Amino acid sequence: MMSPVSVPVVTALSTVLCLVASAVPLGQQKTFGHAIKNGNLPPNTDVTTFEHRCTVPPCVITHVNVPSIYPKGGDAWNWTQGHVFFFVDGEKQPSISLTLLELAGEGHWNLAGTNAQSGDHMPDGSPWGTSLMGRTAKSGGVYSTLRVPFGKSIRTAIRAPASATQDSVFWFVIRGLEAHVVRLGDLELPAAARLRLHRLSPTKLEKLQLVDLASSPKGTSGALVRVQLDARSGSFGFLEACMRFFPDGAGEDEPIFLSSGAEDYFLGASYFDEGMFKTSQAGLTYFNRSSYTLAAYKTHIEDPVLWRDGMRLRFRNCEDTEGCGDVNHCPNKFCSAAASESSARSTEELPRAGAQHLKRERGSDAGDLAEYSALVFSYEWPRETSNFDDRRAMQVSALRNLGNLVSKAKLNEALEDAATDRILEGEEGVLSLLLAFSQDLSEEAAKRLARQLARRIQQTERLTQI
Incomplete structure (x- = not known):
């Protein structure tokens, strides 16, 4: 005789089976989108470019393309400083606000092209593009396929550059999918994941001064998506800095080091001795050796950096290198956990490769002061959602194996x-x-x-x- 099954268990079983079925087949997905040609853009005005209500969640924006913003009436051609906005799930203020250059992954040093510029003569080396973003024209051609998830609704808007005094003309294209989960590389993110921006306004740092590029509070889980850095100084000494990551309440002496130097984090070497490059993993989109100025990006789609309970992403100006590494020192060796705990640093015993020992001679202290601005993209969701999804995934896998066994x-x-x-x-x-x-x-x-x-x-x- 079959053993009786309680009503709560039957209800729970139905819920889990629905969750199994909620891995929506390809046929359930639905494309939505819009395009605007020769749109009118008054000065100092946010013009709505698209609205959509999600009928089969989760929904996601998959493609945004802004061919250009053209000035009229003698206004300067500053399309690079036009803005796009994303109002997610009924937001009154947009959680995502980007200049057209930021949408394309470029630094704010780059300017609009002129008729005298093209190809290799462009300051950013454009046209260029990856599967995630790019800039394909001196007049714009910026695009992004960075997923913008939402559960209820999305509204997008565009604004002309602040320099505009007359109406401008704009072009805009957007697409997305309903019933489509967000994936980061080979990781499927929870339905509650939302795209977040962490912005560091231009900040001047003394030598060896630390600064948080991004932070998420306790109770928040997430994943880095893209880090963009604009920097300038009196020398390239600031590139000695190592990127530090503090996940899940890690203490000051427990950072995960994401790089052995700044250009290393952006997948360059030797102070970017080959100049600009752009790949799906990282790129250098502006580089001026004479003014020690650059703009770079690093993606974390195929290189996941995750946290479960809050985080800090910390950078600095220049570096001090010693021992096992901590908040104030980049490591010059690997230390086991036991060695790290028992290690007592001694300046007499350990070699130092601090600010005075750079990859190249500086010749002066002009580079001691550095100016950084940064934009960090992340997907974030409540930690409770992450725990529920972990338990749900375990139950789903166990039920599938049980079904296999019964079959x-x-x-x-x-x-x-x-x-x-x-x-x-x-x-x-x-x-x-x-x-x-x-x-x-x-x-x-x-x-x-x-x-x-x-x-x-x-x-x-x-x-x-x-």
């Missing part, structure tokens, strides 16, 4: 019902057993799993009766 006729109905109850109740032993085996069970593995599952359930039933 091979290795379980009777009573054992199947009992195992289902324990999966939905989160019983660790049954979950561990079912998750330890792949879904592609061999005949022998299926027999072993069924036997161990029966043993575990019998043990828990005996314990319950005591």
Whole structure:
């Protein structure tokens, strides 16, 4: 006889089966979008370019393209300083506000092209582009495929450069998908994930001064997406700085070092001795050796940097290198956890490669002061959502393995019902057993799993009766 299944368990089973089914098949996705040609753009005015209400969540913007903003009436051609805005899920103020250059991943040093400029003569080396972003014309041609997720609604708007005194003309293209989850590389993000911007306004730093480029509060989980840095100084000494990441409440002596120098973080070397480059992983979009000025980006789509309970992303001007590494020192060796805990730094015993030992001779202290501005893109969601999704994923995988086992006729109905109850109740032993085996069970593995599952359930039933 089949064992009775309680109403709460039946309800929970229905919920989990719906969640399994919510991995929406390709046929459920639906494209939406719009384009505007020769749009009128009055000065000092936000013009709505698109609105959409999500009918089958999650929904996501997949493509934004702004061919250009043309001035009229003798206004300066400063399209680079035009803005686009994203109002997510009914926001009164946009959580995402970007200049057209920032949308393309470029630094604010870059200017609009002129008729005398093209190709290699452009200050950013454009035209250029990757799968994520680019700038394909001296008049604009900026685009982004960075996903902007939403659950209820999206509204986008555009604004002319602040220098505009007359109406401008603009072009705009946007597309997206309904019933489509956001993926970061090979990671599927929770439906609650939203794109966030962390902006550091131009900030001057003394030598060895630290600054947070981005931070997320405790209770927030997330992933870095893209880091853009604009920097200038009196020398390239600031490029000695190592990028530090403090996830999940890590202390000052517990940073994860994301680089062995600034240009290293942006996948360059030796103070960018080959000049500008742009790849899907990183790029240098502005580089002036004579004024020690640059703009660079690093993506973290194929190189995930994650946190579960808040974070800080910290950079500095120049560097001090010593020992195992901490908030004030970039490491010059690897230390095991035990060695790091017992290590007591001594300036007499350890070599120092601080600000006075750079990759090149500086010749003066003109580079001691550096100016940074930064834009950090991240996906973020409440930590509770992350924990729920982890538990849900475990239950879904366990139920699939259980279904596979039943299909091979290795379980009777009573054992199947009992195992289902324990999966939905989160019983660790049954979950561990079912998750330890792949879904592609061999005949022998299926027999072993069924036997161990029966043993575990019998043990828990005996314990319950005591």
